[in-house]
Amino acid sequence: MPHGGLYVDVSNEGGVVVTTARGEIDIGSADTLSAALDKVPNEERLVLDLSAVDFMDSSGLAVVLRQSMRRRDAGGTLHIRRPSVSVQRLLVFCCLEHLLEPEVEASKPPRRWTRRRSKV
Numbered sequence: 372m373p374h375g376g377l378y379v380d381v382s383n384e385g386g387v388v389v390t391t392a393r394g395e396i397d398i399g400s401a402d403t404l405s406a407a408l409d410k411v412p413n414e415e416r417l418v419l420d421l422s423a424v425d426f427m428d429s430s431g432l433a434v435v436l437r438q439s440m441r442r443r444d445a446g447g448t449l450h451i452r453r454p455s456v457s458v459q460r461l462l463v464f465c466c467l468e469h470l471l472e473p474e475v476e477a478s479k480p481p482r483r484w485t486r487r488r489s490k491v
Contacts (some may be wrong), residue, residue: 376394377403379404390408391423395425396426396427405434418449421458422453423453
C-alpha cells in the first residue's frame with residue numbers, strides 16, 4: 372500500500388499479525404498506516420514492525436497510540452518490533468517504551484536517549 376513514501380505490508384507469523392511499515396509516517400501518510408491497522412481485528416495480537424521507518428512525527432504517534440488503546444480495550448495487544456533509531460528515540464522521549472515488544476524492551480536504548488528527570 373504505497374502512499375507518498377510509506378509502504379505497508381501485512382503478514383501472519385504463527386497466528387500473530389505483523390504489519391511492516393517502510394518509509395516515512397507523517398501527516399500525509401498516517402492515514403495509510405491507520406487504514407492498514409484498522410483491517411486487523413482489535414482482539415488480535417498485532418505486531419508493528421517499524422525497523423524500516425526513517426521518520427515518524429506526531430501524526431504517526433497518534434495512530435500508534437489510538438490503535439494501542441483500542442486493542443487493549445478489546446482484549447488485544449499492539450507491540451512495536453525493532454523500531455528504527457529515530458522511532459525508538461521518539462518512543463523513549465514520549466514515555467512509550469511499554470509499547471515495545473518484550474524482547475526489545477529488555478534491551479535498554481543507548482544512554483544518550485534516556486530522559487533525565489530533574490529533582491523537584
